[in-house]
Amino acid sequence: MIDKEKSGMYWVGARVVRAAAACMLLAATTGSALAQSYPTRPVRLVVGFPSGTGPDLVARLVAQKLQEFTGQGFVVDNKTGAAGLIAAREAAKAPPDGYTLFLGTVGEMAIAPSSYTRLGFDPVKDFAAVSHVVTSDFAFVVPTATPAKNLKEYVEWGKSQKSLFMGTFGAGTPGHFGVAMLADATGLKAEPVHYKNTGDAMSGIIAGDTQGLFGTLALVSSHVKGGKLRALATTGAERSTMLPDVPTAKEQGYPSVEFGAWFGIYAPAKTPNDILDKLNGEVVKAMQAPDVREKLQGVGFRVVGSSRQEFDRLLKQDIPRWEKVVKATGFKAQE
Numbered sequence: 001m002i003d004k005e006k007s008g009m010y011w012v013g014a015r016v017v018r019a020a021a022a023c024m025l026l027a028a029t030t031g032s033a034l035a036q037s038y039p040t041r042p043v044r045l046v047v048g049f050p051s052g053t054g055p056d057l058v059a060r061l062v063a064q065k066l067q068e069f070t071g072q073g074f075v076v077d078n079k080t081g082a083a084g085l086i087a088a089r090e091a092a093k094a095p096p097d098g099y100t101l102f103l104g105t106v107g108e109m110a111i112a113p114s115s116y117t118r119l120g121f122d123p124v125k126d127f128a129a130v131s132h133v134v135t136s137d138f139a140f141v142v143p144t145a146t147p148a149k150n151l152k153e154y155v156e157w158g159k160s161q162k163s164l165f166m167g168t169f170g171a172g173t174p175g176h177f178g179v180a181m182l183a184d185a186t187g188l189k190a191e192p193v194h195y196k197n198t199g200d201a202m203s204g205i206i207a208g209d210t211q212g213l214f215g216t217l218a219l220v221s222s223h224v225k226g227g228k229l230r231a232l233a234t235t236g237a238e239r240s241t242m243l244p245d246v247p248t249a250k251e252q253g254y255p256s257v258e259f260g261a262w263f264g265i266y267a268p269a270k271t272p273n274d275i276l277d278k279l280n281g282e283v284v285k286a287m288q289a290p291d292v293r294e295k296l297q298g299v300g301f302r303v304v305g306s307s308r309q310e311f312d313r314l315l316k317q318d319i320p321r322w323e324k325v326v327k328a329t330g331f332k333a334q335e
Contacts, residue, residue, distance in 0.1 A: 042073035048084025054218040059103045065286035083170040084108040092121035096270040110318035114326040115172040129311040130265040131283040134301040136216040137236035141229040143208040151252045155186045164190045167201045167210035178214035180329040217300030242300040
């Protein structure tokens with residue numbers, strides 16, 4: 001004999017399961033359809049640094065290719081200030097619909113969590129990784145009037161000076177901590193001079209207002225080749241093809257002075273996975289384009305174009321690595 005009550009409960013339960021399955025199928029189909037049609041209007045790519053800087057150059061090359069591939073406008077929006085944090089905060093709060101992207105750098109995403117007391121966003125929780133696009137080593141450059149021809153000579157000369165000032169592109173940036181790494185490795189006593197932008201910092205070092213600066217190869221190599229600055233060391237694991245005659249800090253006996261900068265594309269957290277996957281595919285294709293690779297490699301960048309998972313893993317590995325560096329300096333910004 002059939003228990004009508006149990007039979008009714010089974011029938012209702014089956015309807016609920018079928019309805020849930022239908023909803024899931026509809027959501028998956030809708031999401032896939034959205035991704036296939038995306039983008040249907042212009043996309044904004046937020047950058048935290050001024051026009052003409054390395055991050056801006058990378059953003060514009062990527063945006064141009066994405067526009068070619070998708071047929072929709074990709075507009076670079078420079079939101080400068082606070083070493084890129086103003087742009088990061090704005091992008092983190094944008095709707096997660098794929099129409100606001102962010103060119104994040106190692107500074108805002110991996111270093112700032114340890115160096116700023118009021119960050120205003122969580123790099124891991126508030127952003128979804130799209131692709132790691134480029135990496136750049138740094139070079140330690142000095143005014144051409146400096147007598148030192150290598151890093152060891154510079155250390156000896158620097159210790160004989162009454163005062164030693166080293167420029168940075170802002171407190172809490174990789175170059176700032178490069179100064180701290182060098183001081184720790186050599187015993188130099190250098191006062192960091194934090195400029196508001198890269199242009200002022202470069203003008204300062206060329207004029208001799210500061211006696212040293214860590215700048216990305218993409219930024220300083222042309223000044224070195226043009227005779228306006230002298231490069232004493234690079235910070236990569238190997239020599240740079242941009243400045244092949246300049247030895248690494250490690251080669252010169254300072255292995256702890258090894259660091260670099262990376263840039264990558266992010267979207268706000270909760271952006272649909274189908275859209276993130278489509279963006280990743282387009283960005284990777286853009287980084288593989290011969291004209292993009294030629295331009296970026298020509299100014300000192302190493303082109304990457306990673307998967308979403310690889311880029312997410314890079315950030316999670318770099319945050320604790322930089323935390324150790326920041327803690328060793330005792331630095332805390334109040335921004």
